Amino acid sequence: MNYWLIKSEPDVFGIEEMKAAGTEPWDGIRNYQARNFMRDEMEIGDLALFYHSNTKPPGVAGVVKVASKCYPDPTQFDKKSKYYDEKSKEDNPRWLLVDFEFVCEMPKYVSLDELKSEAEGKLEGMLTLRKGNRLSVMPLEKKHFTVVCKMGGIQKVTDLDK
Numbered sequence: 748m749n750y751w752l753i754k755s756e757p758d759v760f761g762i763e764e765m766k767a768a769g770t771e772p773w774d775g776i777r778n779y780q781a782r783n784f785m786r787d788e789m790e791i792g793d794l795a796l797f798y799h800s801n802t803k804p805p806g807v808a809g810v811v812k813v814a815s816k817c818y819p820d821p822t823q824f825d826k827k828s829k830y831y832d833e834k835s836k837e838d839n840p841r842w843l844l845v846d847f848e849f850v851c852e853m854p855k856y857v858s859l860d861e862l863k864s865e866a867e868g869k870l871e872g873m874l875t876l877r878k879g880n881r882l883s884v885m886p887l888e889k890k891h892f893t894v895v896c897k898m899g900g901i902q903k904v905t906d907l908d909k
């Protein structure tokens with residue numbers, strides 16, 4: 748199993764909307780590295796931290812899991828979508844997505860400041876905490892996933908992957 752962190756702005760699509768949706772396509776990814784993570788490394792059942800970005804305070808709000816294999820993002824072909832890409836072709840799509848399924852909200856929201864306070868301890872090396880790392884989809888080490896879940900009040904991380 749792989750572990751991930753996915754980012755969304757809560758005023759666009761937050762953990763409450765994810766919970767209400769149950770399962771949601773993670774569309775609009777327009778970064779090649781993030782796309783490649785979804786295409787090459789994500790597997791159905793992988794767990795991800797759901798991170799609220801561009802808010803005060805930013806932080807981890809919940810857990811989701813990968814619910815589908817990677818497939819073409821339909822918004823790249825929709826001229827009315829802000830994610831439309833005129834260079835992408837249906838027979839050779841540039842942009843891909845996976846569906847995510849809601850697992851749980853964090854009992855306690857874990858702010859970026861709290862994550863940073865552990866940056867030289869249990870979360871040392873966590874990509875999200877590196878300066879300039881703004882990817883909306885990024886891999887996590889299992890130990891980092893477990894630490895953040897415990898910080899958020901989830902004591903039995905093993906129960907999440909059922």
